[in-house]
Amino acid sequence: MGVLDAVGIQFCNECNNMLYPREDKVNRVLLYQCRNCELNVEAERPCIYVNKLISTLNEVKQINTDVVMDPTLPTTSHINCPQCNANQAVFFQSYSTRKDAKMNLFYVCKICRYKWTCSKSMNSRLIAVSLRSLKVQNVSVVGSGLMGAGIAQVAAQTGHNVVLNDLNDAALGKAQKGIEKSLGRVAKKMGDEGAKFIEDTMSRITFTTSVEETAANADLVVEAIVENLAVKQKLFADLEAGASAKCILATNTSSLPVSAIGANLKDTTRFGGLHFFNPVPMMKLLEVIKANDTSDEVFQAMLDWGKAMNKTTVKCIDTPGFIVNRLLVPYLMEAIRLVERGHATKEDVDIAMKLGAGHPMGPLQLADYVGLDTCKFILDGWHQEYPDEPLFNPVETLNKLNEEGKIGMKSGEGFYSYKKK
Numbered sequence: 001m002g003v004l005d006a007v008g009i010q011f012c013n014e015c016n017n018m019l020y021p022r023e024d025k026v027n028r029v030l031l032y033q034c035r036n037c038e039l040n041v042e043a044e045r046p047c048i049y050v051n052k053l054i055s056t057l058n059e060v061k062q063i064n065t066d067v068v069m070d071p072t073l074p075t076t077s078h079i080n081c082p083q084c085n086a087n088q089a090v091f092f093q094s095y096s097t098r099k100d101a102k103m104n105l106f107y108v109c110k111i112c113r114y115k116w117t118c119s120k121s122m123n124s125r126l127i128a129v130s131l132r133s134l135k136v137q138n139v140s141v142v143g144s145g146l147m148g149a150g151i152a153q154v155a156a157q158t159g160h161n162v163v164l165n166d167l168n169d170a171a172l173g174k175a176q177k178g179i180e181k182s183l184g185r186v187a188k189k190m191g192d193e194g195a196k197f198i199e200d201t202m203s204r205i206t207f208t209t210s211v212e213e214t215a216a217n218a219d220l221v222v223e224a225i226v227e228n229l230a231v232k233q234k235l236f237a238d239l240e241a242g243a244s245a246k247c248i249l250a251t252n253t254s255s256l257p258v259s260a261i262g263a264n265l266k267d268t269t270r271f272g273g274l275h276f277f278n279p280v281p282m283m284k285l286l287e288v289i290k291a292n293d294t295s296d297e298v299f300q301a302m303l304d305w306g307k308a309m310n311k312t313t314v315k316c317i318d319t320p321g322f323i324v325n326r327l328l329v330p331y332l333m334e335a336i337r338l339v340e341r342g343h344a345t346k347e348d349v350d351i352a353m354k355l356g357a358g359h360p361m362g363p364l365q366l367a368d369y370v371g372l373d374t375c376k377f378i379l380d381g382w383h384q385e386y387p388d389e390p391l392f393n394p395v396e397t398l399n400k401l402n403e404e405g406k407i408g409m410k411s412g413e414g415f416y417s418y419k420k421k
């Protein structure tokens with residue numbers, strides 16, 4: 001092998017335990033195996049990095065306390081440090097080549113850096129269970145617009161009990177119709193099963209204007225309301241007051257800092273970001289955002305819930321635009337600027353990106369689809385925060401269409417007209 005790349009410690013997707021390399025002698029391939037569950041996967045690279053931390057049980061001398069800075073190591077809040085009693089320790093397993101060797105967990109306190117090994121009663125299975133103990137079955141969604149209704153629909157479709165909340169019955173009635181229509185489109189492909197699928201899904205959704213009812217039995221609340229920091233902060237304070245201590249609180253914001261939205265909560269460790277894409281029933285991605293204080297347990301539970309929603313999850317820290325919008329918004333704005341400069345027509349730009357880049361919609365169509373108000377809101381916020389970044393400079397046509405109330409599909413007109421002829 002030429003240059004040695006960094007080889008990280010691998011963890012099991014299922015139960016978060018460390019994976020161990022094992023040779024499959026028959027097929028002559030390197031496998032990674034979990035000692036806690038059945039996971040057994042072929043290594044991407046035939047290269048093992050061995051870091052022997054200990055040689056004797058209960059020997060903790062050789063552990064470098066800098067491991068607390070390692071972002072790949074899980075943290076637990078379920079064990080108190082024997083020295084300072086804090087409940088924030090990173091943990092990892094001992095390495096042993098002996099097949100019969102029991103798993104030993106090693107801890108380093110994040111606060112005082114004290115090192116210790118696990119007691120007999122506290123084995124890694126227990127840790128895995130505690131990391132996965134925040135199971136989400138009851139989901140509440142606040143905000144019944146396009147995104148909120150879509151999230152509620154998919155949650156109900158995937159077997160969750162759902163409470164959908166909005167300020168008034170008119171908004172909820174509109175959301176109900178929208179969900180029924182979208183379910184109809186899904187059910188169409190299911191033949192005879194379709195009608196029952198719609199009935200079962202709708203029966204799992206309760207519509208309410210009461211925040212108390214929304215918070216009361218929820219394991220997870222996802223907020224998808226207006227992009228206003230103060231309004232969101234107030235909502236989360238109300239939700240926290242009515243929710244159980246274990247309830248996870250998450251925002252679907254696409255433009256505000258996640259950590260700022262949860263900043264006033266009493267328990268900021270239960271808070272994070274869950275960013276869905278429009279139309280929620282069709283888009284396979286969910287961005288799971290780790291805010292400044294999101295605990296590992298909560299983050300893992302959000303990832304698990306994403307899977308249970310049949311979405312592919314990606315992880316991202318709390319950075320403007322996360323992954324998708326950080327790339328998508330500048331792309332959409334560059335497309336508008338290109339048309340403004342007279343280099344090509346909007347129709348040709350859209351055709352070009354559909355046929356030349358394989359996108360389902362061209363950028364001007366997509367801007368109309370997500371809403372020109374949303375695009376402007378995101379761009380203005382970023383421009384204010386990063387005035388020297390030319391990618392975030394204001395876009396004249398976008399501002400003009402917004403002033404004229406032409407904000408895309410939802411208003412009947414944007415770059416294109418959607419008025420029924």
Ligand SMILES: CCC[C@H](O)CC(=O)SCCNC(=O)CCNC(=O)[C@H](O)C(C)(C)COP(=O)([O-])OP(=O)([O-])OC[C@H]1O[C@@H](n2cnc3c(N)ncnc32)[C@H](O)[C@@H]1OP(=O)([O-])[O-]
Binds near residue numbers: 182186277280281361
């Ligand atoms: C800027 C900030 C943005 C934000 O933060 C993040 C984002 O959201 S970024 C934006 C991220 N979003 C994107 O980038 C979107 C990119 N666009 C796309 O992926 C496709 O154009 C889209 C899926 C929207 C429509 O598919 P298409 O093929 O072009 O046209 P079609 O209409 O003929 O639909 C075909 C079939 O699809 C199905 N179906 C569709 N909608 C629904 C629904 N709501 N429910 C259920 N089902 C639905 C249905 O089966 C339908 O058949 P039918 O017989 O009509 O019932």
